Amino acid sequence: MASWNINEEKIPQGRLSLFSYVSVILAIVLLVGFWKLQVVQSGHFLDLAERNQVRSIPIIAPRGPMLDREGRVLVDSYPSFSILLLRDDAKLIEKSLPQIERGLDVSEEDLRDQLDAAKDEPKFQPIVIKPAASEADIAFVESHRADLPVLELMMVERRRYSYGEMLASAIGYVGEVSASQLEQSAGRYRPGDIVGKTGLEKQYNDVLEGTDGMRRVVVNSVGKVMRPLDNVEAIPGKPIQLTIDYDLQAIAETDMADKQGAVVAMDARTGEILAMVSRPTLDPNDFTIRVPADEWKKLNSDPESPLMNRVIQAQLAPGSVFKIIMATAMLESKAIPETFTVFCPGHAEFYGRTFHCWQPKGHGEVDFHRAIVDSCDVYFYNVGKLLGIDRIDYYATGLGLGRRTGIDLPGEENGLMPSEEWVQRVYHHKWYAGETISVAIGQGAVTATPIQMARAIAAVASGGLLVQPHLLKGLTSPKEERFSLSEDTVEKVTQGMYGVVNEGGGTGGSLKLANIELCGKSGTAQLMSYEVGKRLGKNNVNTGWFVGYAPRRNPEIVVAAAVQDTSEHGGEAAGPVVRDIVKAYYEKKTARSQQQASAENPSQVAPAHPLVATAGAKQQ
Amino acid sequence: MKERPRVQDFDWNLLAIAGAICSIGVLEIYSATHASAMVGMQSRQLIWIGIGLAGMILISSIDYHALLEQAPALYLFGVGMLLIVLLIGHARSGAKRWIAVGGLMNLQVSELMKLIIIIVLARYLSEVRTDRLTFKDLVKIAALTGVPVALILVQPDLGTAMVLVPVAAVGAFLAGIQWKHWVVGVVLIGLMVPIGWNMRHHLKPYQQQRIRTFVHPEENPRGAGYQILQSQIAVGSGGFWGKGFGKGSQNQLGFVPVRYSDFILAALAEEQGFIGVCVVLLLYLGLILRLVDNAQKAKDRAGMFVVMGVTAILGFHVLVNAAMVIGYMPVTGIPLPLMSYGGSATAFVFLALGLVMNVHMRRFVN
Numbered sequence: 001m002a003s004w005n006i007n008e009e010k011i012p013q014g015r016l017s018l019f020s021y022v023s024v025i026l027a028i029v030l031l032v033g034f035w036k037l038q039v040v041q042s043g044h045f046l047d048l049a050e051r052n053q054v055r056s057i058p059i060i061a062p063r064g065p066m067l068d069r070e071g072r073v074l075v076d077s078y079p080s081f082s083i084l085l086l087r088d089d090a091k092l093i094e095k096s097l098p099q100i101e102r103g104l105d106v107s108e109e110d111l112r113d114q115l116d117a118a119k120d121e122p123k124f125q126p127i128v129i130k131p132a133a134s135e136a137d138i139a140f141v142e143s144h145r146a147d148l149p150v151l152e153l154m155m156v157e158r159r160r161y162s163y164g165e166m167l168a169s170a171i172g173y174v175g176e177v178s179a180s181q182l183e184q185s186a187g188r189y190r191p192g193d194i195v196g197k198t199g200l201e202k203q204y205n206d207v208l209e210g211t212d213g214m215r216r217v218v219v220n221s222v223g224k225v226m227r228p229l230d231n232v233e234a235i236p237g238k239p240i241q242l243t244i245d246y247d248l249q250a251i252a253e254t255d256m257a258d259k260q261g262a263v264v265a266m267d268a269r270t271g272e273i274l275a276m277v278s279r280p281t282l283d284p285n286d287f288t289i290r291v292p293a294d295e296w297k298k299l300n301s302d303p304e305s306p307l308m309n310r311v312i313q314a315q316l317a318p319g320s321v322f323k324i325i326m327a328t329a330m331l332e333s334k335a336i337p338e339t340f341t342v343f344c345p346g347h348a349e350f351y352g353r354t355f356h357c358w359q360p361k362g363h364g365e366v367d368f369h370r371a372i373v374d375s376c377d378v379y380f381y382n383v384g385k386l387l388g389i390d391r392i393d394y395y396a397t398g399l400g401l402g403r404r405t406g407i408d409l410p411g412e413e414n415g416l417m418p419s420e421e422w423v424q425r426v427y428h429h430k431w432y433a434g435e436t437i438s439v440a441i442g443q444g445a446v447t448a449t450p451i452q453m454a455r456a457i458a459a460v461a462s463g464g465l466l467v468q469p470h471l472l473k474g475l476t477s478p479k480e481e482r483f484s485l486s487e488d489t490v491e492k493v494t495q496g497m498y499g500v501v502n503e504g505g506g507t508g509g510s511l512k513l514a515n516i517e518l519c520g521k522s523g524t525a526q527l528m529s530y531e532v533g534k535r536l537g538k539n540n541v542n543t544g545w546f547v548g549y550a551p552r553r554n555p556e557i558v559v560a561a562a563v564q565d566t567s568e569h570g571g572e573a574a575g576p577v578v579r580d581i582v583k584a585y586y587e588k589k590t591a592r593s594q595q596q597a598s599a600e601n602p603s604q605v606a607p608a609h610p611l612v613a614t615a616g617a618k619q620q
Numbered sequence: 621m622k623e624r625p626r627v628q629d630f631d632w633n634l635l636a637i638a639g640a641i642c643s644i645g646v647l648e649i650y651s652a653t654h655a656s657a658m659v660g661m662q663s664r665q666l667i668w669i670g671i672g673l674a675g676m677i678l679i680s681s682i683d684y685h686a687l688l689e690q691a692p693a694l695y696l697f698g699v700g701m702l703l704i705v706l707l708i709g710h711a712r713s714g715a716k717r718w719i720a721v722g723g724l725m726n727l728q729v730s731e732l733m734k735l736i737i738i739i740v741l742a743r744y745l746s747e748v749r750t751d752r753l754t755f756k757d758l759v760k761i762a763a764l765t766g767v768p769v770a771l772i773l774v775q776p777d778l779g780t781a782m783v784l785v786p787v788a789a790v791g792a793f794l795a796g797i798q799w800k801h802w803v804v805g806v807v808l809i810g811l812m813v814p815i816g817w818n819m820r821h822h823l824k825p826y827q828q829q830r831i832r833t834f835v836h837p838e839e840n841p842r843g844a845g846y847q848i849l850q851s852q853i854a855v856g857s858g859g860f861w862g863k864g865f866g867k868g869s870q871n872q873l874g875f876v877p878v879r880y881s882d883f884i885l886a887a888l889a890e891e892q893g894f895i896g897v898c899v900v901l902l903l904y905l906g907l908i909l910r911l912v913d914n915a916q917k918a919k920d921r922a923g924m925f926v927v928m929g930v931t932a933i934l935g936f937h938v939l940v941n942a943a944m945v946i947g948y949m950p951v952t953g954i955p956l957p958l959m960s961y962g963g964s965a966t967a968f969v970f971l972a973l974g975l976v977m978n979v980h981m982r983r984f985v986n
Contacts, residue, residue, distance in 0.1 A: 045856025
């Protein structure tokens, strides 16, 4: 037996039993703990487990293309790759930066700035270091997968504006969703989503934008993809067909290439916009990738406002084009007999002030018809004085001035049609009667956008039909207005506008077209006197207008052109582009009817319509 | 002298419970690792269980009185080994816990120290002749335990160091503690908590981290609180019936940290549900109660203290591990006995059970 002193006396059994009881109690405590997690909170933890292992990777839906009225692609989308920098391992990034700099040709400084900017974002969120990767870039990432695991490729859908600057201000551009849009979208957008920012891209964003799909994968604890779970395919955005005619658009673009101003061609019967140009403009392809902040500032502060769509946003003095409104008001109101004549000595005096006619020599004895054809200022000064501002306002507003046309583009401006009420409201004083004299020739406070002028002139020529201009082919129920004009008024005024182009001595005499009843009215709005212009070092102080249409009654096509900062008169500056478009319109129409005729005759097989022939040519 | 005790006199009920726990453990190790680079772990665990069983038979064949007689020598040997580990033991996993033996396998000296402290305290307490321990006794017990605890702490291995304390605490409680010493003890612990809290800056960074994680698990879900949160997710998502064998996503995709070892209970809870946890915890309760039963039936004080020393260590392991898995305690690196993968830990449990068998077999002897 053991050599040390063993105490044979047993210890009280109660102490051992107590140990057993404590064990049972502790076991129950543990089981309650498990019960809480596994039964009470089971749903919560199932949810967390799901989030742990399932990663959702968005599949970007391509935006819908935009086609012209004949189905030619103006805008579409193409898949492209962005290069991502994974930020999980800061040390690894540090080591890789020089190699990335060399391989992808991005400056290390830039990369550091981007990393710095993103340092408060969650670490697992990568940053885009190259939004439009070239083939060489992609090859670089692919071939360095092993030694540069911080780089990753992501497929994105990028917008392609096939013809660059063509129709750019109407089409608009896309960009990353803004913080405020993100907030308003109620979860529809995620940061970094691409949405339409301006123009048609914005207007029809809901149609163009598809529904992003989702690829769900199971990942393990280090984020490695173990297996796919399910796919929700992306639903591509729907295409939209525009009323634009590529051929007419191309002519308008070429004519306006080195000018500043706007041209809009519209089907006068339906309001379909056939061509729309605003110059200067920019290539929206430059916006599909990030626009550097300083570049953006420069664009916004550019005095030539390349971001503006002048067709709907330039509020210009309409100049002599406004005389058509005056002429209509004169006949329609019957306040002045239609036989009213004025002797024009080249100037006239009203309310103690001398007003000049554009023709210093004067027009001599001028009647209603000659007043339009020769655009005699003195005649319309008198008309204005006799009508008064409120009567002018009534007819101008009736013909759509001073209010939006309702075109399907964001950001349309109102223009301004002054009235006594307006002066009272804005300036709190009475209307100066002398101001009416200026308004009578489209100067003074009155301003209008090119689209308003196109619509107003078309309305006069078609007996008071005000169409809703639109760019979407098949726009459901465009809102038409009627401002009814008497047959006599329409006949006399349109005769005048016919005379402008087709009678000897008219201000648009050089625009005459064979076999086409081109009518119209020129205008030359002076922004400042020649003297002031000279002092400011500006030779070009005019806005040259021409609004033309054909045929004389119930026109099919109306074209308004406004050329800004020109030294020429309206007929010279803006007339040719109107003439070219109208001419092209009729040539196409003739070609189409000939083709139709040959198609009806089975012996003559017509070649396929050159729908795609123009698609490849990039408009410069 | 009566006849020699034989293997047939083992406590077969106890062994059956241990066997059941081991089986569940091996299955869960298989489930947790079969689809990973660590495939085949369950076979190694089986080998360790075999080695443990052999060790158990061996240790049960030496009369525990003979072992207790060698207590001072064993104690010196154990402390000496701990010192050697500290001096020449090579660093592994940031801790000097392992010492190369024979170049073939690694033996955790700390595990051995657990067995030695059981024997040493059983020896000391069996010699006490009073019904209540004197202050001197308590100081001696504290000193005997404190030296190895300190040596293991500086390795550093907080978990194993802590495990030695309940042997002393349970032993002292059973031997009888005077009321005034209870009060002093409680006051001392009450003082230690704030002091320890202020001393936390002297802890190793990983220990500081673990404490911080325990106090604020939500602070950084990808960082420090990650293990506890992932363990809770595994347990909670298992629900009442579990996701099925080999079907726990948290387990299979590696979200559960060291799912084959310290967190094997989380892996099991995910795949077998609350039902499975009940079975396992009841098996452990059965094991503890059976051990207490053995203690009660021990022939003498010494045998009782040996069995209760084993009971204290195993009970502490199960309590701390299970509480950690559900987030009730910080991560301390204490494995679940008989279930967690680990050679020396498993071997230790079987050797400890060998001591119990030793006492059990000799309860009727002389």
